[in-house]
Amino acid sequence: MSKRRDTLKLGLFLRATGHHVAAWRHPGAQADAGIRIEHYQALARQAEAAGFDTLFLADSVGVRGIDSPVFDRLIAPHLTFEPLTLLAALATVTRRIGLIATASTSYSEPYNLARQFASLDQISGGRIGWNLVTSSDAASAHNFGGSGQAAHADRYARAREFQQVVDKLWDSWEDDALLLDRDAGLFLDRAKRHFTEHRGEHFQVRGPLNVLRSPQGKPVLVQAGASEDGRELAAATAEVVFAAHQSLHDAQAFYRDLKGRAQALGRNPEHLKILPGVTIFTGASEAAAQAKHRELQELVQPEVGRELLSGLLGGVDLSHLSLDAPLPRDLPLSNASRSRQELIQKLADEGLSLRQLYLRLAGARGHWTLVGSAEQVVDQLEAWFQGYGADGFNILPPTYPEGLDDFITFVLPELRRRGLVRQGDYEGRTLREHLGLPYPQHPAARRGQEAVA
Incomplete structure (x- = not known):
């Protein structure tokens, strides 16, 4: 297999005090x-x-876990800012880094969401991405007039149409619609305005959007679903996919499958970037890394570990089971994240007890966890990248600020030494340029080129 000529992409997943379930209890954390x-x-x-x-x-x-008897021990990661508001604040203190936020298609309307992300893309100079998700938890449903969760397939059917409407709204104006011709008294070219005129099963939206196109054309579309419905949606629409895998074999299978689906739909698979999540414990030596990992693992309270496992399984009641017993094989399939449930069952098949399972998941909730020296960590990252299991990684520091400091101090220099990441400044100014994604031509411009040809 030939060595890749591109460089891997790095995302940083922000999460309050860190991604480990006990991060807020760490002495170095600001709780x-x-x-x-x-x-x-x-x-x-x-x-x-x-x-x-x-x-x-x-x-x-x-608020997930609100009805749990250990709710007061779980709340730390969930009391934080609404992400679009937070991105607006972060856009004003940064100039180049891309900014991606999650917004659900289950409890939003396409026009409002399209307007919010288009505005952020303008404010940031073309650095915004939308992580499209469906909401599977009952706690969310109860906040929007619902009595329970929508079926998995129904959520994705709505999400597909939602995305189509948003994409049309982002094409409300051609790139050169703004004239600002004072002499003629023309603010914009009305011929460059396009109505959405969408009438579908879930939405009726006329348009146009009251925000112009941004320097990168439209926000980057990101997804994280790994179920069959999620893969179909990602293959058709996503430009970045966040993934969760425990082995290179599984990562490669997912990579081949998703890129193959995209190509079958007429897309260039290079325009779909796959970034698995990884939590990294590192330090000046392997022993130092192991000590940091052990310190956090010892802070996991058993009742919190049990509740973490229950939540990742879609709310399955595990309270009657011994922590030293194996996970039952006949657990009901919930309406939540199917791919995460399958991942946990695969781990359980290794013979792990409930206690061992929650400790395996405590650092990254099903994402990959690496513990070792910088050289050992980069060996693994390089194997996944060169082995076509990833186009880059979404880094989930176990703690903030220490976990990020350690990655920058120890891992990043080794990645640069091996030529796996860019050596200098950003390639451009927009998120699309950073990721090597093409500028999305307006449909009217494409039609004009086709007519000339």
């Missing part, structure tokens, strides 16, 4: 970091100075 804008601004500046391609914010429109 209330999730509600301190200065915390996020400092991380954004640090990530940009280090050359990360993107910052990423997850979201939920409900």
